[in-house]
Amino acid sequence: MGLYKRGGVYWSYIYIEGVRHARTTGTANRRQAELLDQRFKDELNLNRHGVSELAPQMIFAEFTARFLAEGVPKAWHVDRLKMLLPYWADIPIGRINKAKARDYREARRRAKPVSHTTVNRDLECLRHLLFWAVDEGLLAANPLSRVRMVRERRIPRLMVNATEEAQLLAQAAPHLHPLIITALDTGMRRGELLNQRFEHVDFTRRILYVTKSKTAEGEAREIPLTGRVFDLLSKIAAEPLQPNGVIFTFKGKPITRIKTGWKAALRRAELRYFRFHDLRHTFNTRLMEAGVMQEVRKALMGHSSGEDVHAIYTHVELPQKREAIRKLEAWQASPERLASHALPETQEAQPELKKGEVEIQ
Numbered sequence: 626m627g628l629y630k631r632g633g634v635y636w637s638y639i640y641i642e643g644v645r646h647a648r649t650t651g652t653a654n655r656r657q658a659e660l661l662d663q664r665f666k667d668e669l670n671l672n673r674h675g676v677s678e679l680a681p682q683m684i685f686a687e688f689t690a691r692f693l694a695e696g697v698p699k700a701w702h703v704d705r706l707k708m709l710l711p712y713w714a715d716i717p718i719g720r721i722n723k724a725k726a727r728d729y730r731e732a733r734r735r736a737k738p739v740s741h742t743t744v745n746r747d748l749e750c751l752r753h754l755l756f757w758a759v760d761e762g763l764l765a766a767n768p769l770s771r772v773r774m775v776r777e778r779r780i781p782r783l784m785v786n787a788t789e790e791a792q793l794l795a796q797a798a799p800h801l802h803p804l805i806i807t808a809l810d811t812g813m814r815r816g817e818l819l820n821q822r823f824e825h826v827d828f829t830r831r832i833l834y835v836t837k838s839k840t841a842e843g844e845a846r847e848i849p850l851t852g853r854v855f856d857l858l859s860k861i862a863a864e865p866l867q868p869n870g871v872i873f874t875f876k877g878k879p880i881t882r883i884k885t886g887w888k889a890a891l892r893r894a895e896l897r898y899f900r901f902h903d904l905r906h907t908f909n910t911r912l913m914e915a916g917v918m919q920e921v922r923k924a925l926m927g928h929s930s931g932e933d934v935h936a937i938y939t940h941v942e943l944p945q946k947r948e949a950i951r952k953l954e955a956w957q958a959s960p961e962r963l964a965s966h967a968l969p970e971t972q973e974a975q976p977e978l979k980k981g982e983v984e985i986q
Contacts, residue, residue, distance in 0.1 A: 637662040641669050680763045681719020688718050696757050705750035722768045741775040783899040784907040796893035800875040801886045803857050810851040812908035812926045815901050821872045846927050849950040915956035917949040
């Protein structure tokens with residue numbers, strides 16, 4: 626069809642088998658626009674005949690921009706690219722190999738004391754992007770398809786004892802207080818809590834359906850409510866200024882970040898450092914101590930049944946879940962709770978975990 630100037634830049638409009646393809650050239654220079662227009666035509670023609678033109682010389686920064694625009698990136702891609710781009714930006718994707726991946730690992734750990742687990746997540750993201758490059762015909766093969774990751778060490782998962790829970794709730798900000806209680810009694814992830822909506826809470830049956838989960842299988846799982854969470858959500862729902870939709874808000878707006886409020890609550894309570902995610906571990910441990918079977922705990926938390934990432938989610942009937950929550954409430958009310966959760970004297974002297982040493986969930 627040709628070149629047309631729109632908004633100060635030239636756009637290329639091309640018809641292939643009756644389908645119009647429009648793409649901006651990103652330039653106001655006519656000669657450059659004509660060259661790009663011809664390149665677009667060649668690419669479309671090659672794709673029509675099933676012939677892909679490899680582009681190993683494309684630098685990583687340009688490739689990343691294309692992935693973000695066309696590759697349906699997830700939130701974890703964007704998060705990892707914050708660390709990957711400064712190092713790989715000017716390197717052609719065809720020159721990325723295992724040796725450079727090892728160099729990246731060493732450079733990453735020199736710049737900041739992070740764990741091998743953290744760097745593994747970076748390289749897994751990079752490997753995923755290169756697989757997309759192969760699918761798009763930019764690379765003939767993924768050079769990191771068989772890259773070995775450093776073996777990850779298990780780290781102890783912290784949990785909140787009864788005394789710490791009381792101190793934390795006493796010092797938490799008003800908007801953080803209900804989040805902490807719900808996390809402790811449902812085991813929901815931070816993202817699940819912040820996206821939870823009122824229409825997915827059945828107050829008649831006292832059941833919460835997870836609105837948005839980290840995993841597709843974890844969405845819409847049902848969690849019976851403890852007495853204190855039911856009372857808490859009922860109180861929030863009865864507030865006249867509470868907007869219809871998201872449950873947890875701050876000044877009438879959905880909460881998006883809790884990092885500052887969380888650290889401030891720990892500081893005011895004079896507690897050792899632990900993550901908000903450790904409230905989820907606390908829920909699991911409390912269920913275990915209350916005698917709840919592993920399969921039921923996994924179903925409540927949205928965990929797969931087994932170590933394999935492709936394992937299906939365990940199907941547990943609602944009465945079993947209700948019985949699990951009943952056991953949790955009975956255990957929380959028992960005198961043994963304080964004894965089993967007493968903080969050992971030696972634990973107070975332990976150093977805080979470094980930020981980079983926590984396990985990515």
